[in-house]
Amino acid sequence: MSLLGKRIKYINEGNAHIVLHVIDTDYVIRIIKENGVTANINTISNSVNYVNLVMVPLVFGFNKYRHEVIELPPEEIVKLSIYLKDIRPKHRLVKSVFSKYAIKAPNLAIISSNSENYCLELKPKEGFLSESFKKISKCYYCLKQHLKVDEKQIICKTDYCPLDLFSGDHIRMKRALINLIKNPQNNLKLFQNENIVYDEKSNMEDFEDLITKNIFSSVNKFNDFIIAILLNDGISNLILKESPDLKIVKPNYCYESKNLNANSFLYKLLAIQMVSETFESQPLNLNTIESEDLEYVPILITSMKENNIDLTNEIHRKKFMDTTNSKDLALISAVAKDCSVMISYSLTPNDKLPFVKIDNTDVYYSVSVTDLEPKSPKTLVKRQKTERKLLEIYEKLLNS
Ligand SMILES: O=P(O)(O)O[C@@H]1[C@@H](OP(=O)(O)O)[C@H](OP(=O)(O)O)[C@H](O)[C@H](OP(=O)(O)O)[C@H]1OP(=O)(O)O
Ligand SMILES: Nc1ncnc2c1ncn2[C@@H]1O[C@H](COP(=O)(O)OP(=O)(O)OP(=O)(O)O)[C@@H](O)[C@H]1O
Incomplete structure (x- = not known):
């Protein structure tokens, strides 16, 4: 075609x-x-x-x-x-x-033509404990697993917790990846030459075969590779240090560890996600934002153009955060909480890309993000309603 x-x-x-x-x-x-x-x-x-x-x-x-x-x-x-x-x-x-x-x-799934290309897609979701759930020490994602089981969207809950992935703590990040591999739901996919070779429909044993077929000697090494990339700035070369394959059990509460470096990819993504927290302190008036349209988008862009705001400039970014209304910031945060991260890699040398040295092999990589389209203000209303539902479900679980 x-x-x-x-x-x-x-x-x-x-x-x-x-x-x-x-x-x-x-x-x-x-x-x-x-x-x-x-x-x-x-x-x-x-x-x-x-x-x-x-x-x-x-x-x-x-x-x-x-x-x-x-x-x-x-x-x-x-x-x-x-x-x-x-x-x-x-x-x-x-x-x-x-x-x-x-x-x-x-094309975010391919970094070099005419060679073997792999891409790990992660939908990491909300990586912090939002104000509404602090008192119960459960994050939005983990609570939503109960709702998804109730609504038959999933068969069994995962032990993946986004707070593990965004912790910056190597052991916790590895736990996050292992749990994603065990039960990928819509949060993890592996592509080989743009074909999905691992997702929620796959058998977990297949993952090891896929991973160890070419570049990596073990899934543990692969996880170290992904963690190194997520903790890196996206432009520097790295040397992989394999860490022990510790199997640590997830506790039954969610907690933050603020160990991310300010220049890491995950830190930047988390910072945008957390912009909603300033908004949470000013309760939403549901009646004023029932609108499903995206009228706020051209207004925001026009205002940026009029004020010569260029968000690649750090000073401009700060000004933008200080001057943009809290609803628009909450919507930016909602996009960052629902986007997908694409980590593509290949053995083909490419002088425009950084690499990770694994033993004597250089693996070239790129980190990108997809699904960054604006969300409708209805998302914020939906979130409030879902939060209430999640607290009710949690309450019921505690009493049962
Ligand atoms: O907030 P959530 O967790 O319900 O996220 C929704 C996602 O659910 P899930 O990742 O499965 O939990 C949901 O994902 P799925 O369709 O379930 O794969 C959508 O991404 C939805 O976005 P939109 O409203 O279609 O723009 C997402 O909705 P919003 O980002 O608009 O809230
Ligand atoms: N630029 C890209 N290059 C390669 N693959 C991509 C690209 N963008 C998206 N994909 C793949 O296609 C899938 C669907 O993409 P996309 O995010 O555009 O759909 P969507 O309908 O907006 O998603 P959602 O249901 O989450 O709103 C992604 O999950 C990813 O696997």
Whole structure:
């Protein structure tokens, strides 16, 4: 199948987008699924501007990549729908109307063409103990596991706790990764040459085979590699030091350890997530934000342009945080709490990328983030309602 004269390959999809690799290029096209409403060019452009001008600079501190809006001819969309029908997972077929506008974005699953490429996708979720749950020492993610079991979204709870991953403590981070591998849910996937080779449907024993087939001698070493990258600044070369494969049990409470270095990738992501905490202190007026629209996005972008705010500049970032209204900051935080981190790696030397030296082998890598589109203010209302539900469930569990 070709699109705009180029061959394409299906990579994956979520609720809102279908992601296609354009073969022999370093980019993907994210097809927008229309949910009963025709996607408006202004809304899509605003969303792309939000990713480029707000989220990418806030998460990385620099313009790591840009998204772009493209238009697809109607006949190509018809061809695409027919082609995708047999490829897409059945449960996703309910959304099969595609916008003529699409998003061109860098391919984050591949870092070097014509060679073996791997990519670990993590959806780390909220990495701190939010104010509402401090008194019970349970984080949002761990509490939501009970709700997911009740609502039959998952069969069994995971022992993964985002506070372990964001702890900056090597042993806790390893526990987080092991628990993600054991029960990946929608929080961990492994790609090999853009094909998902490990996810929630996989058998855990397969993971070891996949990991030890090429680069790593053990899953423990692989976990050390991922931890080293998450604790690094994303640009420096590293030498891997293997740490012991300790099996430590998760305690039945969640706790923060503030051991992340300020220049690490995880620290920066956590800092954006925690922006919501200033907002939590001023209770939300639900009636004022029932709106589902994204009108706040162009207003925010226009104000940034008028004030010459460039979020790649640290002084500007501080000014932005001090002057942006708390609702907009809470929405930025919501995006950072729900995004996916893509860690792609390959053995092919690439002088534009940092590497991790493992024994005598250099593994080149890149850390990127996807799903940085703006969220509707309804997200904040949903969060408040979910928090209440979670506290009720917890209360019931304590009394049972
Ligand atoms: O807040 P949560 O934890 O319910 O996050 C939702 C995610 O649930 P999960 O990661 O499975 O717990 C949820 O993920 P799934 O669809 O369950 O895979 C979505 O990412 C949702 O975002 P949106 O409202 O579709 O933009 C997410 O909703 P918001 O980010 O809008 O809150
Ligand atoms: N730029 C990219 N390069 C390679 N793969 C990608 C890229 N962006 C997304 N993906 C893959 O496609 C999946 C769906 O992507 P995306 O986040 O665009 O969908 P979505 O519908 O917005 O997701 P959600 O349901 O979380 O809102 C991701 O989980 C990831 O596996």
